Amino acid sequence: MKRLEQINSIIDRLIAEATNHDLQSKLEDLKPKRKFLARIRKQDISLEEYQTTIKKITYLIYREILKNHPFSLNQSDHKNYKLSSVLKRFYNLHYALSISKDKAKLYPISLDEKTAKEIYKNELLSIIQEHITTKEDYDSLFNKKITLYQERIDFYKQTLKEIELRPYYGTPKFMYEHALYIMECANKLPVKQMDFTKVIQEMKAFIEQYPETSTTLMSECYPYFDKTYKSNFEKFEENFLTILNYENSLMPTVASIWKSYLSDPKNHNNSSFKYIIHVFSENLVPPKEMRKACCSLATEQLLTTPYGNCGLIYDFTPEALETISTEDAKSWELTKSEFIENEFPLKWQFTPSNMFYEDPEISKLILPTDLEKAGIANNLVFNQELLNYQTYCAYTEILLNSNAKAIGVFYTDECQNVEEIKQYAKKYNLPLIHLSQQQLRTQAGLNPIAVRIDINKEVSPQISR
Numbered sequence: 001m002k003r004l005e006q007i008n009s010i011i012d013r014l015i016a017e018a019t020n021h022d023l024q025s026k027l028e029d030l031k032p033k034r035k036f037l038a039r040i041r042k043q044d045i046s047l048e049e050y051q052t053t054i055k056k057i058t059y060l061i062y063r064e065i066l067k068n069h070p071f072s073l074n075q076s077d078h079k080n081y082k083l084s085s086v087l088k089r090f091y092n093l094h095y096a097l098s099i100s101k102d103k104a105k106l107y108p109i110s111l112d113e114k115t116a117k118e119i120y121k122n123e124l125l126s127i128i129q130e131h132i133t134t135k136e137d138y139d140s141l142f143n144k145k146i147t148l149y150q151e152r153i154d155f156y157k158q159t160l161k162e163i164e165l166r167p168y169y170g171t172p173k174f175m176y177e178h179a180l181y182i183m184e185c186a187n188k189l190p191v192k193q194m195d196f197t198k199v200i201q202e203m204k205a206f207i208e209q210y211p212e213t214s215t216t217l218m219s220e221c222y223p224y225f226d227k228t229y230k231s232n233f234e235k236f237e238e239n240f241l242t243i244l245n246y247e248n249s250l251m252p253t254v255a256s257i258w259k260s261y262l263s264d265p266k267n268h269n270n271s272s273f274k275y276i277i278h279v280f281s282e283n284l285v286p287p288k289e290m291r292k293a294c295c296s297l298a299t300e301q302l303l304t305t306p307y308g309n310c311g312l313i314y315d316f317t318p319e320a321l322e323t324i325s326t327e328d329a330k331s332w333e334l335t336k337s338e339f340i341e342n343e344f345p346l347k348w349q350f351t352p353s354n355m356f357y358e359d360p361e362i363s364k365l366i367l368p369t370d371l372e373k374a375g376i377a378n379n380l381v382f383n384q385e386l387l388n389y390q391t392y393c394a395y396t397e398i399l400l401n402s403n404a405k406a407i408g409v410f411y412t413d414e415c416q417n418v419e420e421i422k423q424y425a426k427k428y429n430l431p432l433i434h435l436s437q438q439q440l441r442t443q444a445g446l447n448p449i450a451v452r453i454d455i456n457k458e459v460s461p462q463i464s465r
Contacts, residue, residue, distance in 0.1 A: 079142040084120045086149045089343060091119055093156050095225050096344065104160050106168045107230055108346045112213060112223035153343070160340050168350040169240060170360075171222070172233070173212050176203050177360035179243040185365035186246065191253050194246065199239045206236040222346065247364055251318040254365055258316040261368040265313050265408030268433040271443055274299050274368065276316060276398055277410060277435075279308035284424050287312060287406035292322075292333060292355070295398040297368070298410075301386060301444075302375045303437050306393035309415040313408030313433075314400060322353050322399035324366040326374035329397045330358035353401065371396050387441050388449060410435050 088111055096109040111119070127141045169175050179200065187193060210229060213221040263273045278293040295314060296304055305311075314320075323329065332348075332355065339350045349356040376386070378394035409425040409432045411418060425432035438448050 079139065079146075082146050083123065083142055084116070086146050086153070087119055087123060088116050090149045090153050090156075091116075093153060093343060096346070097156065097160075098230070099159065099163070101163075103164045103166060105166045106344055106350070107233055108171050108222045109224060109229070110222050110346060112221050115223055115225075157340050157343075161337065165336055165339075165350065167352065168344075168348075169237065170349045170356070171212060171346050172203075172207055172210065172236060174347065174349075174360045175236070175240045176207050178362065179203060179240055181361045182243050182247045182363045182365065185363040185367075186250060188367060188370070189250060189253055189257075189365065191250065196243065196246065199242055203236055203239050206232060250365055251321075254367075255316060255318045258368055262316055265410075265431045265433050268431070270300070270434075270436065270439055272300055273435075274372075275408070275410070275435075276314045276400075277305070277311055278314060278400075279305050279311040281307040284310075284420070287428055287430075290404065290406075291402050293400040293404050294331065295400055296395040297371050297375055297398065298435060299372055300440055302372055302379070302396075303387060303412070303435055303440060304375065304379065304389060304393050304395035305412055305435075306389070306395065309413075310409070310411040310417075310421050312406045312430075313410055315405045315407045317403065317405060318364075320400045320402075320404040321364055322355060322401055323357070323362040323364055324371065324399070325359060325362045325397045326366065326371060327378060327394060327396065328359075329362050329399065331397070331399055332356055332358075355399065371398075385446065386444055387437060387446060390449065406430060408433060412436070413438055 092110050095111070096107050098105045098107065123145060127138065127145065130136065130141055131138055170178075183196060183200065210222065210224050210232070213223065261274055263269070263275060265275065275298045276295045277298045278290075278295045290312075293312070293314065298304070323331075334348060334350065334354055334356050336350065339348065342348075344350075347358070375394070375396040379389060379392075380386070382392040382394060383389060406428070407430070409421060409428075409430045411421045411432070411434060413436050415421060422432060441448060
């Protein structure tokens, strides 16, 4: 009889709580459930039946309270938002990270809306249960939950800062598109091509089996939580690395082509030149202090310098090259600490280069002639004239690391500190050249342009490749 008395006591307490939440007004809806409770009151039951019954009764009442309480799943008040947000952040980390003793690996896994709501609902049920059991007010219980999960997030972060974080190459969609573009560039090289059809087909099959379910900016959803997904992703990643290794193996060929294409600033000819240039947007940085150099291609038909009017000329060396893009690669520097503190946005990448890219159509294998053609064509779309950048300046991008070797200094028509540039070039024993847009236009039979492009104009055009 003791179990029966305990059940009756719990039923009374839960029904009282339901009354406090005005659930009695839903008597018609609750009739079948109340009949169930009445039947339980009249009979003694086994331990197993007792435990099962308590769970049923408790869930029944909690669910009714949850449906009618002001903090329903559709509410957007502050404490609801904070709790749902911290839960989503924690469980994204919980599912996406695999942590061993001294290493961690990130998988592209994130909650979908349905799973996030289910987790949130269960936490609300536990809050209701604790309120009924302890009589602690709801605000306090919300704050305790929020604090608990924030502490768990902070523990993840601190742990990850102290161990090795393996490279992460982005979402499967990004990796697949990047691999396709690398192969497109590789197929243009004058070398015997290797057959990676099977590798690409396997990557495509993975993409089709595990599609990205959200495409909002810097947000994505890969709601795949089983171990099979992780093992399949590891195979997908191996295939991607096979393509990256193939790209690197072709660098000697690419370097030879670029070396033949580029000009030597010591023998500058304003009517015909090809340079890799980096524009100084602010101070004149000593060449050896350049950790990263976002460069572009400058030729007698392509002179895009929207962020400054002087800078460095670089040599092309395989060890210095990070990647090439026919337009802005949307590249960002990223440290391990920054990646962790931002809680691993899945559309970023974390690699030994400490760079990530928003655009997957990048490759070390882009030929210089293709790069020049793309730069000219992109600018003609906006300006309708060669060597005219008044409407928009669409530049190519060549990313170099700290191994880059500066071989010259340049300045343009708009440069206001020519004497300072001359001293800079002299200090570092580098040849100085003047890249004149006006002279180039005259050579091409075009009229002079007096108006300088407004680099502060916010323009984000879509360029077709």
